[in-house]
Amino acid sequence: AASTGTDAESAVAEARWVFIPVDEHLKAPGFEAATRVGDFEARIQAQGAWQEAKFIGIDRVDFPKAAFWRRDFAPASLGALMNALAVAPDGVLLPGKYMRENAIRVGDSVIASVSTYGSRAQMTLTVVGEFRYFPTWYAEEQGPLMVGNLDHLFEQMRGEFPYDVWAKTAPGLNSDQMLTDLRNLDFSVLNWRSARLNIAAEQKLPQRQGLFGVLSVGFLAAALLTVLGFLLYALFSFRRRFIELGTLRAIGLSSGQMTTFLAWELMFLIILGLGAGTLLGTIMSQVYIPYLQVGSTAASLTPPFVVEIAWDAIMRIYALFGILFFVALVVLAVLLLRMKIFQAIKLGETV
Numbered sequence: 001a002a003s004t005g006t007d008a009e010s011a012v013a014e015a016r017w018v019f020i021p022v023d024e025h026l027k028a029p030g031f032e033a034a035t036r037v038g039d040f041e042a043r044i045q046a047q048g049a050w051q052e053a054k055f056i057g058i059d060r061v062d063f064p065k066a067a068f069w070r071r072d073f074a075p076a077s078l079g080a081l082m083n084a085l086a087v088a089p090d091g092v093l094l095p096g097k098y099m100r101e102n103a104i105r106v107g108d109s110v111i112a113s114v115s116t117y118g119s120r121a122q123m124t125l126t127v128v129g130e131f132r133y134f135p136t137w138y139a140e141e142q143g144p145l146m147v148g149n150l151d152h153l154f155e156q157m158r159g160e161f162p163y164d165v166w167a168k169t170a171p172g173l174n175s176d177q178m179l180t181d182l183r184n185l186d187f188s189v190l191n192w193r194s195a196r197l198n199i200a201a202e203q204k205l206p207q208r209q210g211l212f213g214v215l216s217v218g219f220l221a222a223a224l225l226t227v228l229g230f231l232l233y234a235l236f237s238f239r240r241r242f243i244e245l246g247t248l249r250a251i252g253l254s255s256g257q258m259t260t261f262l263a264w265e266l267m268f269l270i271i272l273g274l275g276a277g278t279l280l281g282t283i284m285s286q287v288y289i290p291y292l293q294v295g296s297t298a299a300s301l302t303p304p305f306v307v308e309i310a311w312d313a314i315m316r317i318y319a320l321f322g323i324l325f326f327v328a329l330v331v332l333a334v335l336l337l338r339m340k341i342f343q344a345i346k347l348g349e350t351v
Contacts, residue, residue, distance in 0.1 A: 028181040030173035035062035038150050038163035045111040046102040055114045057150030060085045066168045074131035084128035091128035093147040121156040133303045234328045259333045
């Protein structure tokens with residue numbers, strides 16, 4: 001069949017990109033999940049006025065497997081949001097703050113215009129849910145965000161357009177080896193970013209190391225003083241109660257009974273101190289740690305800190321005080337065995 005020059009040029013223009021199934025990424029070693037994510041410039045109409053916005057198209061099935069999500073990102077769970085998009089192909093998720101400012105409710109329709117690579121599509125979308133935060137989106141810098149079905153967007157734009165691939169990889173995967181493996185599978189990697197490398201770079205910042213250094217020194221100093229104070233209390237308490245303990249020994253209490261008596265006393269002090277310290281520390285962490293998040297950019301302030309109590313570290317502290325209790329008890333037991341009853345009683349008569 002013959003074709004005109006114009007038809008041939010149109011065919012070439014329509015075949016500018018070749019899209020490989022996203023599941024092909026899983027053939028590379030270390031890839032656990034992969035999903036398509038399209039990031040496009042957009043505008044949204046609210047209260048009769050157009051506003052610059054951002055549209056992110058996702059695959060609702062694969063997105064939860066590969067994306068990072070926290071329970072405070074949205075009032076509903078990620079699964080509930082994806083189910084809402086599944087029920088309504090033309091569904092869209094909007095920031096809750098934007099919805100309240102523009103009197104938009106779930107079930108309302110909004111008009112959006114999305115453009116990319118010279119193509120533009122205007123469509124009516126149904127609001128099916130809301131969120132507070134979304135990965136890679138910063139409200140202060142990028143305006144309102146619309147999250148919808150990527151396939152529905154491509155249908156409205158009458159074709160597929162380049163998109164990003166978000167992948168979840170195995171811990172410890174070497175980035176250079178990852179790129180080599182992808183290129184061996186005939187993938188052309190034009191640009192890439194790694195969350196692990198970004199985290200490692202942030203952890204090396206001088207201000208972060210200085211802050212945690214000061215906190216570590218303060219903790220070590222407080223722990224050392226606590227241990228020293230407890231040992232001194234046990235020793236001086238024994239000296240102060242020397243006559244009392246000698247009298248109890250003289251009326252028939254054995255060394256084992258005396259040791260048990262002192263053990264219960266020390267155990268009560270340690271449990272009371274650990275309980276009160278843990279309770280106060282947990283409360284203070286919830287109150288003050290969120291204020292430690294400082295920065296001059298939206299990326300440094302979003303999302304907000306989530307206070308997580310390091311219970312494994314607390315258990316190690318409990319174990320340390322358990323060892324301290326055992327050491328103090330052994331020292332007191334030795335002092336009890338070496339105590340001479342007649343000296344204690346005679347000293348009591350003198351006093």
